[in-house]
Amino acid sequence: MKNKSLQYMFPVLVLLLSLLACSEDDRLVADYDAPQELPSNLVPGTPLSDRILKLYDDYGIIIYTDTIGDRNYNDLVSEDGLSIGKRMPPDSAAALVYVNMIEDEFVMQIPEDKESLIFRNFYLYSNELSSGTSVYTKYDYLSYLWYNSNSDLTVGGVVNEGLDSLLLKQSFYYGLSGVLRADPVYTDAYYNKFTDAITDAEVYYWQVIDLEDAYSKGFLSDNQDLIKSGQQDFDLFAAWAATVPPLERDSLLNEHALLKQKYGLVTSMFRQEGIPLETINEAWQESKYNPKNN
Incomplete structure (x- = not known):
């Protein structure tokens, strides 16, 4: 499949403002636009970095593993976020599984003339995705579209005990459904x-x-x-x-x-x-x- 530039990615159409207004979790409602370029510290030479760079070169998709503060810009791994065994450092192992799934299970199964539907940025999130905290305002999501950052999909299901690849799979189609129905x-x-x-x-x-x-x-x-x-x-x-x-x-x-x-x-x-x-x-x-x- 030929190189995909970011210029082909269309803005996410879904504005979940009514639900987001209830959110009391700053990690879910960003007050900035997510970066559209690779973090400066991402350099070739590790399995994770090489895989993320290849996905970016092929499709213009950027992978981040944290959604808190400056880590969107500077840090691909959060040492305290994930744990799925000792094959590799925890974050790297989880992110590698996720990156491979994006290409094998998502990108390769979308028709070529529908490639504009591919989200530009993906985020691994280490807690459940929810909006609001009271019994009357709490919503749960399988994935979360950032209303103020075009084509960004935040993915839940990454927890200290392991990586839920089923939830990662579900979350893409959950997010894509939100784009289409809007x-x-x-x-x-x-x-x-x-x-x-x-x-x-x-x-x-x-x-x-x-x-x-x-x-x-x-x-x-x-x-x-x-x-x-x-x-x-x-x-x-x-x-x-x-x-x-x-x-x-x-x-x-x-x-x-x-x-x-x-x-x-x-x-x-x-x-x-x-x-x-x-x-x-x-x-x-x-x-x-x-x-x-x-």
Whole structure:
């Protein structure tokens, strides 16, 4: 695939201002624009640096492993952030897995004429992604689009105990779903119909008390903080569609009509972009990054 310059990356269309206004976590609401150039201390000679440089040369994508303060500009590794064994220094090992997944599992599966959808910058985040702290304002995300920094995707699921490659996989399609559904045409054709289906069925996130209850009401999670908004709910379907084992998927969709209706709207939107989530899912089931294959 030919070299991809940053000039081909279009601005992220999603402005989550209403949700971000509730945030009390400064790490999630940056007060600056993320850098568009490689950090000055990134030099060839280590496995991580060489891999990040190659991804930048090939696609114009920059990898950062921390989102706190000046580290966006100066520091690719945070010694206290990650721990996934002793193969390499913890941050380097986690970032290498992530960089490889971006190319193998994300970039290579997006149609070439859709390369403008590739996020410009990625961030590894060592805590859960949430907005707000009270029971009434807390939202959980699988990924987080920075409203004031074009094409930046912050990825959760990196914790002291290890690297959740499943969540990394899900987070890309969760974030990409947010970009697509914000398009006015797609908002009208898919997202509005998605929320209409929920309204017509008279189901609400606060009625969910366990997972079976969630399924029966057309939700994929019993974590109320993950399904408080229609946007979260919609994007969660995209992440689920890209990774759920097919037998589990088909069993649930055949049993729960609202799940099937909402799933159909989300996957139809991706299919319109030439990105069939069923095909993405098939590849994931055989992927070396899929935890069940290790």
